[in-house]
Amino acid sequence: MNTECLRIADQLRRAFTGAPWHGDPLRKLLAGITAEQASARPVASAHTIWELVLHIELWARVAVEASRGVPMPKLYGTEKDWRAASDTSASAWASATDRLFQIGEAMAQAVEKFGDGRLQEMVPGRNYDFYYLFHGIVEHSLYHGGQIALLKKAMVQ
Numbered sequence: 001m002n003t004e005c006l007r008i009a010d011q012l013r014r015a016f017t018g019a020p021w022h023g024d025p026l027r028k029l030l031a032g033i034t035a036e037q038a039s040a041r042p043v044a045s046a047h048t049i050w051e052l053v054l055h056i057e058l059w060a061r062v063a064v065e066a067s068r069g070v071p072m073p074k075l076y077g078t079e080k081d082w083r084a085a086s087d088t089s090a091s092a093w094a095s096a097t098d099r100l101f102q103i104g105e106a107m108a109q110a111v112e113k114f115g116d117g118r119l120q121e122m123v124p125g126r127n128y129d130f131y132y133l134f135h136g137i138v139e140h141s142l143y144h145g146g147q148i149a150l151l152k153k154a155m156v157q
Contacts, residue, residue: 004116008134009108015141016104026056026141027101029148035093039085042154049151050085050096052144057100058083060107063137067110071125107137 014020017027030053038050047055058080066072075081085092111134119131126133 002112002114002116004119004131005111005114005134008138009112011135011138012104012108012111012141015138015145016101016108020142022142024145024149026104026145026148029145029152030097030100033093033152035088035090037152037155038093038096039088040155042151046147046151047082048084049148050088050093051082052148052151053096053100054083054085055081056141056144057096057103059140060100060103060137063133064103064107064110066123066125066133067114067130069124072123073125104141 010018011020015025017025019025030049033049035050038053039048041048058075062070062072062075073080085096114130114134119134120129122129123133
């Protein structure tokens with residue numbers, strides 16, 4: 001039985017689109033955010049909401065790929081880790097959020113199918129196992145969701 005994988009997939013869905021215990025999921029945090037708001041920098045030294053969305057999507061995507069055997073690239077400290085939006089149009093923002101939620105669901109599906117027996121396997125390109133990676137993606141997404149919530153509040157003031 002894949003009970004742990006099912007629990008992790010549930011936590012992923014709660015973080016992205018469901019009803020997490022802590023507060024709003026990413027979908028609710030991003031609802032109603034315009035492209036202009038997403039690219040605004042209300043806190044000078046902080047990332048924009050758009051940058052956070054691209055960052056969350058990137059890490060979820062490389063985690064899905066790792067679950068399929070693709071080595072995780074070294075992203076820390078690179079331009080790929082924190083990308084700025086090159087196109088800040090409304091349609092580009094809609095595409096960015098669509099990709100975020102598509103990869104969130106793809107991640108949940110990949111974890112569901114992964115199998116508890118494989119959770120202790122090492123992640124290709126890393127010195128940790130899939131259990132650590134999958135829980136890390138949940139934690140990472142929620143952490144940056146909190147930053148998005150704070151940036152939204154900073155815009156209102």
